[in-house]
Amino acid sequence: MSDLKSWNPWHGCRKFSEGCANCYMFALDRAHGVPGQSGEIVRTKSFSKPLERDRKGYFKIPAGYLLRVNMTSDTFLEEADQWRDEMWRIIRYRSDVRFYILTKRARRMAENLPGDWGEGYDNVQLNITCENQRAFDERWPVLRDIPARHKGMNLSPLIGPIDVSRADRNE
Numbered sequence: 777m778s779d780l781k782s783w784n785p786w787h788g789c790r791k792f793s794e795g796c797a798n799c800y801m802f803a804l805d806r807a808h809g810v811p812g813q814s815g816e817i818v819r820t821k822s823f824s825k826p827l828e829r830d831r832k833g834y835f836k837i838p839a840g841y842l843l844r845v846n847m848t849s850d851t852f853l854e855e856a857d858q859w860r861d862e863m864w865r866i867i868r869y870r871s872d873v874r875f876y877i878l879t880k881r882a883r884r885m886a887e888n889l890p891g892d893w894g895e896g897y898d899n900v901q902l903n904i905t906c907e908n909q910r911a912f913d914e915r916w917p918v919l920r921d922i923p924a925r926h927k928g929m930n931l932s933p934l935i936g937p938i939d940v941s942r943a944d945r946n947e
């Protein structure tokens with residue numbers, strides 16, 4: 777089975793910060809001859825992928841799998857507000873699968889977590905991606921203060937130096 781490691785319930789994005797300049801999703805859509813699709817934010821046919829079952833009734837995505845979410849979009853994009861609750865319901869239902877969520881829109885994370893999030897879902901890792909010091913200074917305090925069982929940070933595409941030791945000195 778292909779593409780088991782990512783789940784893209786929606787596709788398309790709006791460029792948000794400096795690190796989006798060479799977004800690979802735009803490049804891939806161009807390579808596939810569908811450049812117009814990159815800026816059009818749409819719900820995909822894969823929306824219910826974690827719930828799909830085979831003929832025997834087993835989940836096609838087995839327990840224990842790690843799924844990277846929205847690798848061709850951003851989970852906290854405004855245009856996806858209409859679909860996010862359903863995404864969370866699927867994630868909650870598949871508590872046996874791990875979901876890796878990566879965003880540049882850190883400031884939208886807290887207000888767009890599910891109502892029963894509490895200290896976080898055990899099967900979800902929230903991650904920010906930072907491309908330079910400005911992005912790090914903006915996004916790291918948000919991630920630090922948000923409740924989550926698992927957190928991570930991705931420093932890419934690294935287009936400028938980042939001094940992570942500045943993190944808590946700035947406050």
Ligand code: SF4
Pocket residue numbers: 789790791792793795796799800801847848849850880
């Ligand atoms: S937020 Fe991510 S998916 Fe959206 S344009 Fe930027 S790099 Fe691409």
